[in-house]
Amino acid sequence: MNDSAGRPAGGPAARPTLEEVAALAGVGRGTASRVINGSPRVSEKARTAVERAVAELGYVPNRAARALATSRTDAIALVVPEAETRLFSEPYFADIISGVSAELSRTQLQLLLVLVRDQREHERLSAYLRADRVDGVLLVAVHQDDPLPVMLEDLGIPAVLAGRRGEHEPLSYVAADNAGGARMAVRHLLRRGCRRIATVTGPLDMEGAQARLAGYRAALAESEAGTLPELVAVADFTESGGRAAMAELLEREPGVDAVFCASDVLAAGALQALRAAGRRVPQDVAVVGFDDSIVARHTDPPLTTVRQPTQEMGRAMVRQLLEQIAEPGRARRQLVMATELVVRDSA
Amino acid sequence: MNDSAGRPAGGPAARPTLEEVAALAGVGRGTASRVINGSPRVSEKARTAVERAVAELGYVPNRAARALATSRTDAIALVVPEAETRLFSEPYFADIISGVSAELSRTQLQLLLVLVRDQREHERLSAYLRADRVDGVLLVAVHQDDPLPVMLEDLGIPAVLAGRRGEHEPLSYVAADNAGGARMAVRHLLRRGCRRIATVTGPLDMEGAQARLAGYRAALAESEAGTLPELVAVADFTESGGRAAMAELLEREPGVDAVFCASDVLAAGALQALRAAGRRVPQDVAVVGFDDSIVARHTDPPLTTVRQPTQEMGRAMVRQLLEQIAEPGRARRQLVMATELVVRDSA
DNA sequence: AGGCAGCGTGGGAGCGCTCCCGAGGCGGTA
DNA sequence: TACCGCCTCGGGAGCGCTCCCACGCTGCCT
Numbered sequence: 001m002n003d004s005a006g007r008p009a010g011g012p013a014a015r016p017t018l019e020e021v022a023a024l025a026g027v028g029r030g031t032a033s034r035v036i037n038g039s040p041r042v043s044e045k046a047r048t049a050v051e052r053a054v055a056e057l058g059y060v061p062n063r064a065a066r067a068l069a070t071s072r073t074d075a076i077a078l079v080v081p082e083a084e085t086r087l088f089s090e091p092y093f094a095d096i097i098s099g100v101s102a103e104l105s106r107t108q109l110q111l112l113l114v115l116v117r118d119q120r121e122h123e124r125l126s127a128y129l130r131a132d133r134v135d136g137v138l139l140v141a142v143h144q145d146d147p148l149p150v151m152l153e154d155l156g157i158p159a160v161l162a163g164r165r166g167e168h169e170p171l172s173y174v175a176a177d178n179a180g181g182a183r184m185a186v187r188h189l190l191r192r193g194c195r196r197i198a199t200v201t202g203p204l205d206m207e208g209a210q211a212r213l214a215g216y217r218a219a220l221a222e223s224e225a226g227t228l229p230e231l232v233a234v235a236d237f238t239e240s241g242g243r244a245a246m247a248e249l250l251e252r253e254p255g256v257d258a259v260f261c262a263s264d265v266l267a268a269g270a271l272q273a274l275r276a277a278g279r280r281v282p283q284d285v286a287v288v289g290f291d292d293s294i295v296a297r298h299t300d301p302p303l304t305t306v307r308q309p310t311q312e313m314g315r316a317m318v319r320q321l322l323e324q325i326a327e328p329g330r331a332r333r334q335l336v337m338a339t340e341l342v343v344r345d346s347a
Numbered sequence: 348m349n350d351s352a353g354r355p356a357g358g359p360a361a362r363p364t365l366e367e368v369a370a371l372a373g374v375g376r377g378t379a380s381r382v383i384n385g386s387p388r389v390s391e392k393a394r395t396a397v398e399r400a401v402a403e404l405g406y407v408p409n410r411a412a413r414a415l416a417t418s419r420t421d422a423i424a425l426v427v428p429e430a431e432t433r434l435f436s437e438p439y440f441a442d443i444i445s446g447v448s449a450e451l452s453r454t455q456l457q458l459l460l461v462l463v464r465d466q467r468e469h470e471r472l473s474a475y476l477r478a479d480r481v482d483g484v485l486l487v488a489v490h491q492d493d494p495l496p497v498m499l500e501d502l503g504i505p506a507v508l509a510g511r512r513g514e515h516e517p518l519s520y521v522a523a524d525n526a527g528g529a530r531m532a533v534r535h536l537l538r539r540g541c542r543r544i545a546t547v548t549g550p551l552d553m554e555g556a557q558a559r560l561a562g563y564r565a566a567l568a569e570s571e572a573g574t575l576p577e578l579v580a581v582a583d584f585t586e587s588g589g590r591a592a593m594a595e596l597l598e599r600e601p602g603v604d605a606v607f608c609a610s611d612v613l614a615a616g617a618l619q620a621l622r623a624a625g626r627r628v629p630q631d632v633a634v635v636g637f638d639d640s641i642v643a644r645h646t647d648p649p650l651t652t653v654r655q656p657t658q659e660m661g662r663a664m665v666r667q668l669l670e671q672i673a674e675p676g677r678a679r680r681q682l683v684m685a686t687e688l689v690v691r692d693s694a
Numbered sequence: 695a696g697g698c699a700g701c702g703t704g705g706g707a708g709c710g711c712t713c714c715c716g717a718g719g720c721g722g723t724a
Numbered sequence: 725t726a727c728c729g730c731c732t733c734g735g736g737a738g739c740g741c742t743c744c745c746a747c748g749c750t751g752c753c754t
Contacts, residue, residue, distance in 0.1 A: 015477070015478065015710095017709095017710055017711085018710065018711065018712095019710080019711095022734095027733075027734085028733060028734035028735060029710095029711085029712095029734075029735065030712085030713085030714090030733065030734055030735065031732080031733055031734075033711075033712065033713090034732095034733090037712085041731070041732065041733090042732075042733090043731090043732065043733090046732080046733080058477065060474050060477050060478035061478065061710085061711075062415070062478065062709085062710050062711070063478060063480055063711095064410075064411050064412075064414035064415040064418075064420065064709085064710080064711090065411075065415050065709070065710035065711040065712090065739090066710080066711055066712075067411035067414075067711090067739095068409070068411040068412050068415050068709090068710080068711070068712095068738095068739050068740065068741085069710080069711040069712040069713080069738080069739055070711080070712060070713090070739085071411075071739075073411065075459075078460070097460070097462070098462070101460070101462040101464075102462075102464075105462075105464075105467070105468050105471065110459055110461075110475075110480075111459065111460045111461070112422075112457055112458065112459060112460070113425070113444070113448070113458045113459070113460040114457075114458070115444070115445070115448040115449075115452075117448075117449075117452075120452070121452050124452065127407050130362070130405065130407050131362065131407035131408065131409065131410065132362060132409075133410055133457075239644075268645055294641065294642060295641060295642065295645045297586075298615055298642045298645045298646055299645050299647075300646075300647035362740095364739095364740055364741085365740065365741065365742095366740080366741095369704095374703080374704085375703060375704035375705060376704075376705065376740095376741085376742095377703065377704055377705065377742085377743085377744090378702080378703060378704075380741075380742065380743090381702090381703090384742085388701075388702065388703090389702070389703090390701090390702060390703090393702080393703080408740085408741075409739085409740050409741070410741095411739085411740080411741090412709090412739070412740035412741040412742085413740080413741055413742075414709095414741090415708095415709050415710065415711085415739090415740080415741070415742095416708080416709055416740080416741045416742040416743075417709085417741080417742060417743090418709075
């Protein structure tokens with residue numbers, strides 16, 4: 001024996017099989033299998049014998065064989081549409097993954113990462129799913145017209161979305177309270193005395209962006225009998241989009257004294273436009289972002305922003321998915337998690 | 348269930364098997380298998396018949412069965428040590444993943460994401476690998492004393508590192524030219540006329556941090572017969588680390604007129620310390636970062652920094668891994684990729 | 695005409711596991 | 725003592741695929 005697994009020298013490291021474990025333990029294959037899968041219907045004697053044999057041989061079950069026999073794969077996929085690959089550079093995504101992975105590590109499940117960037121990859125994914133390659137799917141960054149959720153529904157594969165497509169999302173999801181967070185942000189601006197409050201929205205085919213806009217509107221409406229004007233500029237979630245939207249807003253409404261941006265990156269762009277226009281932040285125009293992403297701490301001035309419990313969202317998604325996998329017929333579950341205002345210097 | 352694959356209503360969408368495909372095509376299982384796996388030893392007639400049957404039934408091979416029969420899994424793992432989970436929020440990581448995924452999508456391989464955050468998870472990974480759960484491993488953010496690469500070597504599993512542990516890395520790797528990038532950065536500072544150039548390093552148990560320090564030293568040494576003083580402060584790769592290191596540097600060497608930071612996050616911290624000390628950037632002190640991460644564009648002023656071809660590195664890693672998987676005996680390959688200076692306002 | 699490659703083909707064996715059924719062993723009751 | 729029920733246990737069957745061997749056919753050489 002000259003390797004750490006204690007296998008005999010020479011041969012190409014053949015993994016021991018259940019059969020060999022059973023033989024060494026002096027029991028049958030069935031009993032060995034029961035022990036390994038934690039069935040209660042095993043005598044104490046048999047259990048310890050098998051456990052000893054497992055330890056001695058360094059036995060690890062062959063997943064492919066198990067998957068073939070059970071037609072479960074013990075794997076779930078985290079699917080990321082390509083358009084959102086930039087997501088990766090957001091703590092949002094890092095935290096989702098971190099939460100997912102943490103929750104998953106308590107189980108035997110594996111995490112498959114699937115990026116879908118074009119039609120070809122979409123079909124590839126579709127084939128995966130049809131072939132029962134995974135027990136469930138986690139889907140992030142859902143657009144309203146995304147074909148992926150529809151496909152998941154059709155296939156009847158357990159699935160949980162991060163975010164939702166609309167208020168009546170048929171699939172399970174975990175979402176942040178986007179409307180509430182936005183309202184909180186705008187209330188903060190109102191409290192500071194701002195009265196000409198604009199918003200730069202994200203792409204409105206995403207429910208999250210819509211909800212943030214709705215929250216903005218709700219805050220305005222509940223203040224001073226809704227007499228404050230709505231100042232809305234639509235952008236995508238990019239920095240240049242934020243810059244352009246803010247520039248347009250300044251032109252359209254020079255008296256603007258605050259802006260709620262639907263993301264930090266958007267806010268970073270808005271800050272650039274404000275600086276270019278010679279406005280001081282927060283003295284002339286107060287700015288609030290959303291996400292509490294890494295850029296929020298590094299802009300000048302650092303951004304006041306809305307934080308979502310992202311890591312916890314990742315964990316919750318996994319928990320929901322496991323429930324669905326364990327109990328396929330069960331009702332879909334929806335979970336909306338509270339957000340939190342992080343006050344820095346920009347508002 | 349009336350679904351788009353055109354299966355009969357009622358039953359729980361049973362996937363067709365090779366056997367059924369063969370039957371429908373009027374050939375044997377062997378022939379059907381050959382067609383599906385693109386073997387050339389098949390008549391044209393049989394090939395088209397099988398292809399028609401596959402299309403008609405919507406056949407997708409069962410991977411578990413294939414894996415069991417071939418003892419290959421058609422999956423590779425991307426392993427991320429937990430300490431580096433913050434990596435996720437770097438474009439570095441996003442680009443690595445993006446490159447990996449792009450290259451992988453040309454194959455049948457799946458990408459497993461494995462976060463290793465503690466001893467328990469380390470053992471779990473170890474069990475995975477021993478159980479032959481993956482055909483190969485991609486490992487990022489390697490520390491010098493990391494047990495993972497050692498384990499991979501012992502197990503003889505095909506593996507490629509992002510970065511290396513030292514100059515004589517026995518495993519295959521793809522790395523950026525860290526030393527070259529650093530030298531380039533410092534040369535840039537010299538060209539600007541800086542003469543008291545400091546550096547804030549990363550943790551020196553990472554070869555990348557060492558190499559950047561070496562590049563800094565090389566640039567100083569090759570200039571003016573090496574008469575310029577070395578001003579080194581060691582930090583970890585965090586913002587607060589950069590702030591502390593810079594503060595210390597200012598105290599130790601008040602005349603410092605430039606600082607090369609081993610990462611952008613470090614540089615962001617350094618900027619804070621400089622601002623706190625009343626130094627203007629770049630007029631009083633020029634600053635250069637490394638990575639061209641997302642923070643680099645958002646600091647005040649935006650950072651001059653060194654970019655690495657990260658996405659291409661991800662692709663290259665996959666290519667090397669595939670070679671190793673296809674040809675297990677082959678010599679390890681090492682690839683060092685050029686870096687590029689991105690000049691913004693901080694230097 | 696006979697023999698012999700060479701090719702395409704069919705199907706048996708087997709990958710390692712779980713599921714399940716029937717066989718015992720045991721204690722308790724009549 | 726005879727019988728019954730409950731548990732534990734062993735091992736056959738089978739999951740869907742690939743690998744490989746043996747078979748028959750064609751076409752060419754002797």
